[in-house]
Amino acid sequence: MALQLTFNMMTLGTLVILGLLVPSLAAPALAQLPSLNYTQSLTSEDFIHSLALPGFRFRRAKPLTSIPIDRTVQNYIDLRRVPHDVRKPRRSAAALFGQVQRSSGGKGYENVTAINHYAAEYAVQASFNGRQMDLVIDSGSADTWVIGPNFSCKGSLNQTVSDDICALGPAFAGNFTGGAIPNIHFAIKYGDGESVQGLLGKMDVEFAGVTVFDQEIAIASQGTWHGNNVTSGILGLAYPSLTNAYWGDNIYDNSQFLSVPYSPLFTSMVTGGLTQPYWTIAMARNSSLGSVSIGGMPPVDISKSDHDQTPIIIADMIDRDSTSWKPSFYTIVPTAFQFGGITTGGHYPFILDTATSLIYLPPDLAEMVNGKFDPPASYLWNYGAYFTSCDATPPSFGVQIGETTFWVNPKDLLNKEERDPLTNLCQTGIANGGTGPYILGITFLTNVIAMMNIGSGNIEFWSHQFY
Known part of the structure; x- marks a missing residue:
């Protein structure tokens, strides 16, 4: 089912390709660091998604280096x-x-x-x-x-x-x-x-x-x-x-x-x-067992993990001119979402954010996913979130990136530890993102190992939902 969404609260115009990793520094007092230049003429391959938005196209962040990835545990x-x-x-x-x-x-x-x-x-x-x-x-x-x-x-x-x-x-x-x-x-x-x-x-x-x-x-x-x-x-x-x-x-x-x-x-x-x-x-579920690595991999076994990658895209998502032509957030476009036997066909930009707890989806999609809980989750206006019975059964839910679906563990889709004192219900991990931008927060990130590769211009994922 293709989802329709109008981005009437965002400015999305035609976006310009990345030229520099480090911007020119306007202040003489700030030291000029060497920049990673990557200049290329534009091709049709630079435009990666129509995003179901007539007249708008998003461009990927250009690769800055061809250095092979070192997947050893370090730093x-x-x-x-x-x-x-x-x-x-x-x-x-x-x-x-x-x-x-x-x-x-x-x-x-x-x-x-x-x-x-x-x-x-x-x-x-x-x-x-x-x-x-x-x-x-x-x-x-x-x-x-x-x-x-x-x-x-x-x-x-x-x-x-x-x-x-x-x-x-x-x-x-x-x-x-x-x-x-x-x-x-x-x-x-x-x-x-x-x-x-x-x-x-x-x-x-x-x-x-x-x-x-x-x-x-x-x-x-x-x-x-x-x-x-x-x-x-x-x-x-x-x-x-x-x-x-x-x-x-x-x-x-x-x-x-x-x-x-x-x-x-x-x-x-x-x-x-x-x-x-x-x-x-x-990240680790409900614990401090997670880790972050600079220029390498955390000490996590990925030998049996599914793996895929997707381009970082440039999208004008906040009121700042430079973000319309330079990368800003770690923004991706998932291929699809799978839940309760349904596979969506819509493409929308999502931010990967380590400081946001939930997954924020387009309204129609959030409503459909929450409707697949048993019993179905209901939107409570006083909280601006979805709640259901604390012993509800969450649906299967996965984010398709490239050709691979990364499934979210049911433990992350429903919090059973805390209850709304008024309704005695528990909140789901899927929220309504309004007109966007949309977010894949900790609910999703707990289930993957995510590599933010600004060198290749891609974000790589390994499955991590069962540990």
């Missing part, structure tokens, strides 16, 4: 699963895209969950000038930042409030060893209200066994935040087009006219020749 670090109070806003791609929909007159959609308190974030340790810090790992943003020693927690009206409200972990007790960058500030606003501001500067950063000297990162001096009392910032792994440095001393000014792109941590690792151009993540 990895454990993930730490930390609880998160889901009654508070989240800064995931789900929150951001919901905000995009609302800003265009749509209803948006709720982030992650409105009720299930089992929701979690995944944290990693990174070293800043030799100091170990716990950070949320986020494939849906590009900046890496830590809170400074004099961080000021702000309320919704920019008033100073108790640090307990922000619930951040220990502050970074040092300074920029390479100095703050003059006339540049850091200001980021995540979806649903969270934001941080501070300075951008340089220091040595080590992550997963790879050290970047004089890396640009931010030390946050203030912000509106809702943390988990463990992590002290964000480690962003997305493309440079999503960085948030700006000209001037007004830390509140994040106008795109003042934007100063810079090379984020993973990009610096690649351009500096410190690692191969890919990172790989293997």
